[in-house]
Amino acid sequence: MRVLHYADVEAGLDSPERAGRLATVLREEGGDDPVVTDGGDTLAPGVLGLSTKGKHALAFQDAVSPAVATFGNHDFDHGRTAAREVTWESPARYVTGNVMEGGQPFGDAAPWTIVDRADGALGVVGITDPDASVPDSLAVEDPIRAVRTAVSELRDHGVRAVLVLAHAGDxxxxxxxxxxGVDAIAAGHVHRVGRERVSGTPIVRPGVNGEVVWELDFDGERVTTDDHDVERAVVDESVAEILQAERYRVGLEDTVGYLEEPLVRDTAKRLVGRERAGSLVATAYREGASADVGVLDTLAIREGPRLSGTVSRGDVVGLVPFAAPLCRIEVSGRTLSRLLRESVVTDDRAARGPGAYACWLQVAGATLGVADDGTVESVRVDGEPIDGNRDYVVGTNTYVLGSDEFPAVDRRHLLAQGDDQYEAVVALFEQGRTSGIPDGFVEPV
Incomplete structure (x- = not known):
């Protein structure tokens, strides 16, 4: 019995060629009749999903026929109704043991399912990380308890093995x-390609945007794993053509600007506040909100290819493909200083970056002097120290206002909301104002 696992396809479906390669791997690898599993974040975030409410993913799922899927936190980006409709229309059987609505698994999902093959029955459990950004209207219960309960019930049904689809952190x-009782874990949520064994249990992660497909072989006494590189696969033209037609239909191929200097997304540089892509989006927020400072959450900027030369609407929206309004807020100088200082973190979040600290916000209009150990030595707005006795206008998004990651600000500071935040980034390109963007906002001290 073999499983082919993908997860966090996200913006991979915005690239018809990438999606076509992924479809080929899922159709042609894994021997006869493999069990294809979807580890979540297939409906979002991505540019096409903003227009289709995630239903563009159904064309991909119809092509690769996943047997089982679980929920990623971003699968709810377009709302519960949209997620529920995709769940009902998908060829996959959705499973979740811990994402609950009204005391029942969300969207008519099951807590677990059994997939029968000629060489045995595979029990599959689904869980989502309680710390992920699932809507507050849903209850995300203890995933460990959910797994224990499901394993017990599945073993009572005599399954040959138990696989956990875990959209969760390490x-x-x-x-x-x-x-x-857990034989293997096919994971998602963490955007890295990798495998490891913990207590003898194999764990695989396929990365993001369709980087690899993991194959899990349950035929021997010990579950073995192998990765299939999507980049080298032949494009499934039938899948690519459907997604390309959808891109044209919703205007994603329209040209919005030109980049003289390539824009490269570099997560390591972004996390230490020295990346131009982060500064560019923050600048768009600042200008779009007519603000003194622009800030956005660092993880909002999605991975993807570098942008250069002629740039399309889809390219630009793909930098931050979230339907969240651009917000104009007003805060005191003391509050702004607190917000920026607290955004340089040295706790467990710093492990995502290359050094002792991580910048949890991207900033425009202000600079931070940061020591190697993460100590913020200075904060300046337009080159001048923040004046604690005056008010400042800040352009940001609803996530920053609503997240407990940024306790200095909340909706009490809100002056106005505008269009979806990515429209400000598109406007920056359309106005030809992408030159001269600094390479970050952190100054080493």
Whole structure:
């Protein structure tokens, strides 16, 4: 029995060629009749999903026929109704043991399912990380308890093996791996390609945007794993043509500007506040809100290819493909100083970056002097120290206002909301104002 696992396809479906290669791998690898599994974040974030409410993913799922899928946190980006409709229309059986609505698994999902093949029955459990950004209207219960309950019930049904689809971070996934009765974990949520064993249980992660497909072989006493590189696969033209036609239909191929200097998304540089892409989006927020300072959450900027030369609407929206309004807020100088200082973190979030700290906001209009250990030595707005006795206008988004990651600000500071935040980035390109953007906002001290 073999499983082919993908997860976090996200913006991979915005690239018809990438999606076509991924479809080929899922159709042609894994031997006869493999069990294809979807680890979540297939409906979003991505540019096409903003127009289709995630339903563009159904064309891909119809092509690759996943047997089982679970929910990623971004699968709810377009709202519960849209997520529920895709769940009903998908060829996959959705499973979740811990994303609940009204005391039941969301969207008519099951807590677990059994997939029968000629060589045995595979039990599949689905879980989502409670710390992920699932809507507050849904209850995300203890994933470890959900796995224990499902394993017990599946073993009573005599399954040959139990696979956990875990859209979750490392701590949750590794704890699940230590549970008795779990044979393998096909994970998502963390955007890296990798595999490891914890307490003998294999864990695989396929990265983001369709980087690899993991194959799990349950035929021997020990589950073995192998990765299939999507980049080298032949494009499935039938899938590519459907998605390309959809891009034209919603205007994603329209030209919006030109870049004389390539724009490269570099997560490591962004996390230390020295990346031009982060500064560009923050500048768009600042100008779009007519503000003194622009800020956005660092993880809002999605991975993707570098942009250069003629740039399309889809290219630009793909930098921050979230339907969140651009917000204009007013804060005191003391509050602004607190917001910017607290955005340089040295806790466990710093492990995502290359050094002792991570910048949890991207900033325009202000500079931070930061020591190697993450100590913020200075904060300046337009080259001048922040005046604690005056008010400042800040352009940001609703996530920053609503997240407990940025406790200095909330909706009490809101002056106005505008169009979806990515429209400000498109406007920056359309106005030809992308030159001279600085390479970051952090100055080493």
């Amino acid at each position: 701590d949750v996934v590794r704890t699940v791996a230590r549970q008795q």
